[in-house]
Amino acid sequence: MASEAQAHPGQGHDHDAHGVDSSGHDSHEHGHFGPEMWVIPERSGLVSGVVERQQAGSGLLRWVFIVGGLLTILGIVGFVLKLVTVGFSDHRDWGFYVAAFAFVFTLSASAPLAACAFRFTKSHWRRPLTRIAEVFSLVSIVNILLFIPALIALPEIGVMTESGEEMVRRSIWFQELSNPSGWLMASMIGLVFCSLSILWLSAMPDMAQSRSLVTGFRASLYARLAGGWYGTKRQWQIQKGGLAILGGLYFMLVVFVQFLIVSDFAMAMIPGWKDSILPPFYTVISFQGGLAAILLTAYALRRWGGYRDYMGQAPFWAASKVLLGLTLLHTYHLFAFFITYWYGRLEVEQAILNYLMFKSYIGIFWAQLFFTFFIPFPILVSNHARREGWGAPLAAVFILIGLLLFHIRIFAAAFAAAPADLHGLYYLPSDAFAFPALLLPPPGATFPDLWDIFMILGGVGIVLFLLRVGLMILPPLCLWEMKEGSMYQRVDTLIRGRYLVLAKPE
Amino acid sequence: MAMQGIMGLLRNAMPAASAKHTVLGVFSDAESAATAGDELKSAGIPDTDYDFLTDSPYPEGSLGERDEPHRLYLYPFIGALLGLSSGIMITAMTQVAYPLVTGGKPVLSLPPMAIVCYEGTMLGAILFTVIGIVFESRLPKFDLGLYDNRITQGFLGLRVKAEPEQSREVVQIMNAAGAVDVKTDQ
Structure with a gap:
């Protein structure tokens, strides 16, 4: 097994293939940790090994491809039939579609950030996870397509009264009478462009190193995208600097686009909902969902995809603490949102609490709370579950279900709250205290029709499908980072235990 | 600055017009490659004329290589x-x-x-x-030039642009430093 083994040409091997080091210590004495905690793959065979593993595929990954593809087709069918049956005349028909779009956006936009963030913090355990995180950039391409119907369904910002007076809906945009499609779409395209640039820059050395080992479409793609990379110091420096700068810009942009999405497609759609906590809350929950998606994918690759020799338990162990922190932050923000409105006790605030939490959507609210906090929290708190590597992926399954419920509760509910006329959404100038009556009593919950269910399933399916395609096209592991890691890490004996020894050149 | 970048791009996209020979030494370990780099410097070959090719980034200065200032920021x-x-x-x-x-x-x-x-x-x-x-990063570079696929397996390459009369000496330096293979474009 590759765990605890490191081969570096010319530097000799500390351990033989059975994990016995040169001093005669049996590496079954692993101290506090199991033998699979740290896996440091052999550098010399990494590229060929991963390419072979990737070409061999696995049963699970084939199923992901098939199921993802079928669900995507189902989603397309649902969308077409919805469009044919109801059209875009009433935005309230498209709430579940927007929820599905926002779910895909949340996962695919936040996941690549994990690669940037853990690279910034120089967390060595990140190495097996970074490519998986970056491959979500490919999934994010579909955000541009999915965004178009959502923008069409978004009500206009301005309306013209019968007397000829122009009235403008409450919005974060400056005086536009149409909906701000241009700016929203530009931000989405910029975000996708940035995440794809990060993926390209990070994958370029790997494509260059693999180009002689692959055939067909991938050989052609690698030859084009690797751009003559041969690994000079200048190229590595620019790559490192570029990843740092683009990572920083990506963080600044993803938070901004999340702010736009949640403000325009949720908050502005519910009369009287003015909430400074919602954008950061949405950001936190999307980070939580993005990390959960990465960990679940990594676990599937390790457990069923044949990558056990390249990925130990340490990435899950370390990332689960981050996931625990995000889970707690999520719940804190949820409580902060609640307590602010509950304490304020204005009529409109009570109406919104009743609508989103305690009356109309009470079932989905509690289900979401269980899936995003009450179930994952004890799993993530458990040292045993974290250390064994299965705790974080198990918690991730529940978190992702909760995340989907969150999007339905927030976006579908927001789109269903009010009609887009002068007496529905909040238009200015108007009596600022007259509109809250709209939600008193709060409207009932809206349930999805068959086409909505198809579209929600399609949202899940397209993530699975594109993720699988991405992992087929690109090496699923960041090979150059893994090699760099094998240069800086080894497992050695301290007294009676085996521990990770780490060099930190920076 | 942008013009410099464009010129660099064009320069790298075109086949080298100079009469210099290219020599590529392949080393199985970083120490030998670094020694060869030091010897090249001692032999009077400017450090701008040779590059280390690696499959992953090495720590700054660990191979005794030159600084590479850039203006990406x-x-x-x-x-x-x-x-x-x-x-x-x-x-x-x-x-x-x-x-x-x-x-x-x-x-x-x-x-x-x-x-x-x-x-x-x-x-x-x-x-x-x-x-x-x-x-x-001087990309894209259509002509890859001398390369060895063993570099992708953890070996290091040392690629030198040398005057024709120096090529033989460069090859000797690389062999003496422990290169497992030395290639030239001649």
Whole structure:
């Protein structure tokens, strides 16, 4: 097994293939940790090994491809039939579609950030996870397509009264009478462009190193995208600097686009909902969902995809603490949102609490709370579950279900709250205290029709499908980072235990 | 600066016009490669004439290589400035051209303008960073030149551009330092 083994040409091997080091210590004495905690793959065979593993595929990954593809087709069918049956005349028909779009956006936009963030913090355990995180950039391409119907369904910002007076809906945009499609779409395209640039820059050395080992479409793609990379110091420096700068810009942009999405497609759609906590809350929950998606994918690759020799338990162990922190932050923000409105006790605030939490959507609210906090929290708190590597992926399954419920509760509910006329959404100038009556009593919950269910399933399916395609096209592991890691890490004996020894050149 | 980048791009895209020979030494370990680099320096070959080729980034200076100054950090600033200027112009000119008073707010209100300006700043910075990466890393390079696939397996390459009369000495230096293979383009 590759765990605890490191081969570096010319530097000799500390351990033989059975994990016995040169001093005669049996590496079954692993101290506090199991033998699979740290896996440091052999550098010399990494590229060929991963390419072979990737070409061999696995049963699970084939199923992901098939199921993802079928669900995507189902989603397309649902969308077409919805469009044919109801059209875009009433935005309230498209709430579940927007929820599905926002779910895909949340996962695919936040996941690549994990690669940037853990690279910034120089967390060595990140190495097996970074490519998986970056491959979500490919999934994010579909955000541009999915965004178009959502923008069409978004009500206009301005309306013209019968007397000829122009009235403008409450919005974060400056005086536009149409909906701000241009700016929203530009931000989405910029975000996708940035995440794809990060993926390209990070994958370029790997494509260059693999180009002689692959055939067909991938050989052609690698030859084009690797751009003559041969690994000079200048190229590595620019790559490192570029990843740092683009990572920083990506963080600044993803938070901004999340702010736009949640403000325009949720908050502005519910009369009287003015909430400074919602954008950061949405950001936190999307980070939580993005990390959960990465960990679940990594676990599937390790457990069923044949990558056990390249990925130990340490990435899950370390990332689960981050996931625990995000889970707690999520719940804190949820409580902060609640307590602010509950304490304020204005009529409109009570109406919104009743609508989103305690009356109309009470079932989905509690289900979401269980899936995003009450179930994952004890799993993530458990040292045993974290250390064994299965705790974080198990918690991730529940978190992702909760995340989907969150999007339905927030976006579908927001789109269903009010009609887009002068007496529905909040238009200015108007009596600022007259509109809250709209939600008193709060409207009932809206349930999805068959086409909505198809579209929600399609949202899940397209993530699975594109993720699988991405992992087929690109090496699923960041090979150059893994090699760099094998240069800086080894497992050695301290007294009676085996521990990770780490060099930190920076 | 941008012109320098374009010239560098063109220079690298074209086959080398100089009469220098290229020698590639392949080393199984970093110590031997670094020793060969030191010996080349001692033999009077400028450090701008040789490059270490590696399959992963090595710590700064660990191979005794030259510093590689670059200006990548300038690109996002330029892009951000252009994007910010565009954002200010678009929002200000639109509002001045179509002065709508909303909720009693001034026509030129900074908070709503800030959203568009921020977006413009980010988009400009990202676009220029990617342009900067392409220019500064001298990509794409259509002619890969001398290379050895063992470099992808953890070996190190030392590629030297040497005058024809120096090529033999370079080969000897590499062999003496422990190169497992030495290739030339001749």
